[in-house]
Amino acid sequence: MSESSQPCDPYARLGIVRNPDGTITSDRTKFPRVPPTPDFVVSKDFKVNQSKSTWMRLYAPITAPNGGKLPLVVYFHDGGFINGSFDLKPVHGFCNCMALKLNVVVASASYRQAPEFKLPAAYDDGLHALKWIKNLPDNGWIKTYVDLSEVFLMGTNSGGNVAYNVGIRSTEEDLTPLCIRGLILLDPFFGGQERCESELRHVNDQHFPLALTDLCWKLCLPDGADRDHEYSNPRMGDRAGNMEIMLRWKVIITGERGGAMIDRQRDVAKLMKENGVYVIEHFTDGGDPNKTETMFAFMPSFIYSSPPLEFFF
Template sequence: MDPYKFLNITRNSDGTLDRSSSLASLTTPNSSLSKDLPLNLSLHTSIRIFHPNPNPNSNPNSLLPIILYFHGGGFILFSSSSTFFHNSCTTLATQIPALIISVDYRLAPEHRLPAAYEDAMDALLWLKSQSQNPTHPWLSSGIDFSRCFLMGSSCGANIAYQAGLRTTDMDLEPLKIAGIIMNQPYFGGIERTESEKMMVDDKVVPLAANDLMWELALPEGMDRDHEYSNPGKGDVVRMRKLGRCLVRGYLGDPLVDRAREIGRMLEKEGVRVDLKVDLEGHHGIELLKEEKLEELAEDIRKFVSACGLASL
């Protein structure tokens, strides 16, 4: 199969991409508010904030946790404004509930890794400044800056993980990272996992497309055993400092063994991990089936609540 055709991309002579990818989406619910804000003007990055509509049954004195969210797309596709990711964040904001901040990070190959990680850190530093002196009304009251979660789906989970590693050596006070949520995390390696071997021609993430996305995203000349792709090649000392992690996967996803691997790796280093592998589902299924998105939201709600109780 032609991975360029599968991904609906064309590579230009200057190394840039023409993108024409599309994906089915949920009907946009009107259950939360959203607003775009610039992040780094010189880099043309931005964030999209999602605030849940007030729930008359909720405690008016309760504070909303923050979820810093990174969308999927193999580092090369989509944005925070893509309909399916916008809809997902809208649903998550309402059902958890939480203030969701979706980062519109730079894409590869125009901006190869670690560009997306650097944009994630820009977002965290922006949040730190807001925790000290909020300039946006949605952040000036009703927000718990001591409960900030890093979350992503697919490559977004990779970004959340890498951002989490970088925060272990940073002073973000009064902002605190309470946990990391990795939904169907996008990791790789030269050696194939059993799930990758079994699902070479997967309809969502076929191996040829997977390899191409890594080729376009990693620094020039690097292979899939680079630490950005293979966490086993990364900084174990930083890994040990991570807080509680939620790792989710689906048995019908070629990347499911990568999810299991990162879960086991973190547990081995003493990190508390909540690992859930759903027997039914494929990569990105929550973008297509509302009931799967609701299941994801419920898992996150329980995780966020458990992390809050653990800090008391």
């Protein structure tokens, strides 16, 4: 167990100020942001919904074949549903590298965040982003470079949770010509009322103590909901025992052995497998300096391959 030298103030860690009148204010201006870049990958910003101030940054490798089409990865950033943005420097660098290394087009979508906008606002925005892509004109950037029959939803941490829930919601919509092929959940953020062992081992973790995860859920879940809400705990709700909607997808879940979320991630993988979903688990040791490079090394085989036929019947 990692021990913190001082008690953690989870509000301060999230950049949130508690006001005397009981309200809270979040400051998202302290993180470095970067514009689109024209390097080995061309990127460009598009406004998705003006009334909700949602955006999308598209990335296309300049080596994209003339007349050829590439898979599309729709990516949702991390930040515990509270912080983060599609144009933060680390997010931009990751998506830029992903487009280049995986030879895909990346659509990095923004979404409204708590505490101002509680769930399901982020899921609504993610689904709206897919509809926005669907309705682009035929001469648009995506229609030019993308094979819309090969779409993957991807997210890191809370973004993995968004990708999971947007994927479920997408099955209830006609998104033709988009065809979602699978989910890529990177260290996804899930929870539950009963503490799992990996959470208890990290109760005083220096980087992300249990009090911080609890606050994230408190601020983002609907009023009156606890961590056993279906947005947090996939074993709850109507779809926990019925995942037929995902049977033609392939799913990969990554995480760190010994990490605070590893038991949750393994349980979600187990739940999907119990329902017949094709799932690959890729768990690595924590502190691996080559973690991103390792992921980019195995990800192309996941994107460009098909699940075994037995998972279709």
